[in-house]
Each structure stands twice: as structure tokens, then as C-alpha cells.
Amino acid sequence: MKAIVRRLIASVLYYSGALWLLAARxxxxxxxxxxxxxVLPKNLDSHSARAIVVSVETFSRQMRFLRRFFNPLTLEQFDDVVNGRRPLPPKAxxxxxxDGWFDNHAYALPLLREHGVPAVIFAATGYVGTEHCFWQERLTRALFLLRKQTKAAAFLREIGGEHLAQVDEASARDATRSLVTQIKSRPAAEIESLTARAFELLRECSLPTDHGDDRFLTWQEAEELxxxxxxxxxxxAHSxxxxxxxxxxxLQKELTESRNELMRRLRSPVASFAYPNxxxxxxxxSAVRQAGYSLAFTTDSGYARPGADPLLIPRVNIHEGGTATSAEFLCRILRLL
Ligand SMILES: [Zn+2]
Structure with missing residues (x-):
């Protein structure tokens, strides 16, 4: 219900022209x-949190929207703008x-090309070209597979997931995702041992231990990008x-080695960084500066401005929720609703 009301308000603001006045200001x-x-097609086998996924259709619509109503910059143009070497175009x-997920190459790149929108991908070098995957996706997938297994009942009870056995198929992915979100606040060592135990149980139950479509780029894909x-x-960073x-x-090792590895493998300069988490x-x-990066991006919500600290650039997070229509997308860009 909340989503319908939000969509309705967004479209009234959008079609009345109010949003555009606000955007200009x-x-x-x-x-x-x-x-x-x-960027994922809807039928893929992914256990990523909803907060990090947009559908292919939505992403395509958003890139068309940006090309039509905004001025999408290349990284070099952005660098010039924030450092005052180039005038700032309107609606830049x-x-x-x-992260560096495989779908950035498989699904995002063709759409970036189609709509002529440049992009920057911040890759974690400890994952690119490996079989590794983030613990969130690994644990969510394991809990999803273990949810009806008798052998896993005690483990599920212990981590507050006894309800998962009763949840119907359609809601099971979201139910396991929200349990993992709760687990996120526990200490890293505890999370590591929980994940290891979940994988032991998968093996005991003869269930698959692969990561499905929760894969990172190969080095060849990264190179093509x-x-x-x-x-x-x-x-x-690396890990x-x-x-x-x-x-x-x-800290120094992570920053320097990931930069060197990217430059060596991709044979191109690397001067930008995004803070993990x-x-x-x-x-x-200051370690980011010393490692040779001149631009660094946070996940703080806000806008970049010429003259502001280029190593603390805020961003606007985009995922499928609340961005599927142009009106909602513009609301999100304006950090409304
Ligand atoms: Zn990340």
C-alpha cells in the first residue's frame, strides 16, 4: 500500500511540473x-539483498531518462568539474x-552503450576473477536451501530462523534475506563461524555449495569493460x-595492492576509489590519498559539488524499490519520498 501511495504522489509531482522546478533549484x-x-533479469538465481539490485528493464528506462533529461559525465569530465577545471553543466x-558483479558486464554494459551513458565500476580485487562471494549472499543462499532440512533445524533455531520452515516458496527468499540483515550486526568472527557451519550442513545434506548467479566479474570481463x-x-579495495x-x-596493503593489480591487469590508470560498505x-x-587516489566515493546520501572534498563524494543509492517509474526515479534523485 505504501508503495502505491508513493508512486501516486511521485507521479502527481512529476506531471504537475513541480519535480522539475525542484530539480532546477x-x-x-x-x-x-x-x-x-x-543489474539483473528477474529470473536469475540470486540471493543478493534487494537494496543492491535493479531489474534490466528498470535500468534501461533509467539510462534512457538520464540521457534525455540529464548530462551524464565520464569519470574524467566529473574529475574536471569537481576540481574546477571545467564548467559544471546543468543536471550533471x-x-x-x-563491487564488480558479473552482471555489470553481461547486462549493464549493453544498456550503457545503447543509451550512451558512461559509468565507473569499483571492483573489489579479492573477488574479481575468483570463485569467492560475499558472506551475505553465501549465507542467504545456504539458509534458503537449508530451511526445510531436519538436520538444520537446531542451527536455524539457534540463529532465530525457525520460522523459515513454515514460509512459503514465494516469500522464502525475502525471509532469508531479512534474517541475514539482522545477523549483519553480529561480530565478524561470529558471522564467519555461522557461515562455515551453514556450509557444513549443506554438505551433510548433499545440497549444492556453489554461488549460483551471485558471481563476480572475470578478469577478461573486467578488461572488456x-x-x-x-x-x-x-x-x-581488495577484501x-x-x-x-x-x-x-x-589498510595500506589493501589500497595499494588493489590499485596496482587493477592497473597491471587492465593496463589503464586507476585514480578513483569507493569505500567498502x-x-x-x-x-x-588520508591512507586513500597516500595510496594515490584522487577521487573517493562514500555511500553517504548527497550530491557532489565543485570545491568539496574529492575524497568524500556522497552518492544517491539506486535499487529497484521506489525507482521503477520515471517519476519515482526523479524523486529518488532529488532524495524525496
Ligand atoms: Zn561494496
Whole structure:
């Protein structure tokens, strides 16, 4: 119900012209940096959180919208604009992706090309070209598969997931996703041991332990993206650990090695960075600067401005929820509703 009301309000604001007046006022002197993660067809076998996924149809509609009503910048143009070397065009935007998922190449790239919208992809080098996957997707998938297994009943009870056995097939993915969201606040070591136990149970129950469509780019795909003229690759560190949790030594290692690996494998310069999980501290920001990055993006909600700190660039998160129509998409860009 809430979603219907929101869609209705968005379309009244949009078609009355009110949103466009607001856009002209609120976006003046600013660049909208959009943050995406994954672009997926609806039938894929993914257990990613809804907050990081847009459908192929929605993404296509959004890129057409940006091309028509905004000024999509390349990373180089963005760099010039925020550093005052180039005048800021009206309704400027920059499209970014975090993590380095395989679908950025399979589904996003053809649409970026079709609509002529450049983008930046921040890749976590510990995942690109490997079989590794984030613990969130691994644990969500494991719980989804284990939910009706008698052998897993005690484990599910222990982590507050006893209700999963009763949930119908259609709601099971969302139910396991929200359980994992709750688990997210537990200490890292505890999460690691929970995930390991869930995978032991999968093996005991002879259930698959692969990651389905929750895969990262191969290096060849990353290379094709980097040489596509549409995409620049930046670093999202190596292990995707939030920077403030790392020791000073590991922090330097993560920042330098991921940058060097990207430059070596993709044979192109890397000067941009996105903070894993959006987390930063004064120490991590200065380490990012020392490692040679000149632009760094957070997950704080807001707009980029010429003259603001280029190592703390806020963004606007885009996922399927509340962005499926042009009116809702513009509302999200304006950080309304
Ligand atoms: Zn990330």
C-alpha cells in the first residue's frame, strides 16, 4: 500500500511540473552521483539483498531518462568539474557501480552503450576473477536451501530462523534475506563461524555449495569493460573489509595492492576509489590519498559539488524499490519520498 501511495504522489509531482522546478533549484551547482550495484533479469538465481539490485528493464528506462533529461559525465569530465577545471553543466550526473558483479558486464554494459551513458565500476580485487562471494549472499543462499532440512533445524533455531520452515516458496527468499540483515550486526568472527557451519550442513545434506548467479566479474570481463570506452574501473579495495576495521599495515596493503593489480591487469590508470560498505575514518581517508587516489566515493546520501572534498563524494543509492517509474526515479534523485 505504501508503495502505491508513493508512486501516486511521485507521479502527481512529476506531471504537475513541480519535480522539475525542484530539480532546477536543488541540483544547481551540484552533480548527482548515482550508486548502483547489480543489474539483473528477474529470473536469475540470486540471493543478493534487494537494496543492491535493479531489474534490466528498470535500468534501461533509467539510462534512457538520464540521457534525455540529464548530462551524464565520464569519470574524467566529473574529475574536471569537481576540481574546477571545467564548467559544471546543468543536471550533471555520474553513474557508478560498486563491487564488480558479473552482471555489470553481461547486462549493464549493453544498456550503457545503447543509451550512451558512461559509468565507473569499483571492483573489489579479492573477488574479481575468483570463485569467492560475499558472506551475505553465501549465507542467504545456504539458509534458503537449508530451511526445510531436519538436520538444520537446531542451527536455524539457534540463529532465530525457525520460522523459515513454515514460509512459503514465494516469500522464502525475502525471509532469508531479512534474517541475514539482522545477523549483519553480529561480530565478524561470529558471522564467519555461522557461515562455515551453514556450509557444513549443506554438505551433510548433499545440497549444492556453489554461488549460483551471485558471481563476480572475470578478469577478461573486467578488461572488456575497461576497454569499452563506456566504463572506467576504480578500486573498491581488495577484501571488501570496511577500512576503519583494518590495521594501518593492512589498510595500506589493501589500497595499494588493489590499485596496482587493477592497473597491471587492465593496463589503464586507476585514480578513483569507493569505500567498502561506505565506511571511512580520518585515518582511512588520508591512507586513500597516500595510496594515490584522487577521487573517493562514500555511500553517504548527497550530491557532489565543485570545491568539496574529492575524497568524500556522497552518492544517491539506486535499487529497484521506489525507482521503477520515471517519476519515482526523479524523486529518488532529488532524495524525496
Ligand atoms: Zn561494496
Amino acid at each position: 536543488n541540483l544547481r551547482g551540484r552533480v548527482v552521483v548515482l550508486m548502483y550495484h547489480r 550526473c555520474l553513474v557508478t557501480f560498486d 575497461a576497454h569499452s570506452d563506456m566504463v572506467r574501473i576504480g578500486s573498491h 571488501h573489509t570496511p577500512l576503519p576495521r583494518l590495521t594501518q599495515l593492512d 561506505g565506511d571511512y575514518s580520518p585515518e582511512s581517508v
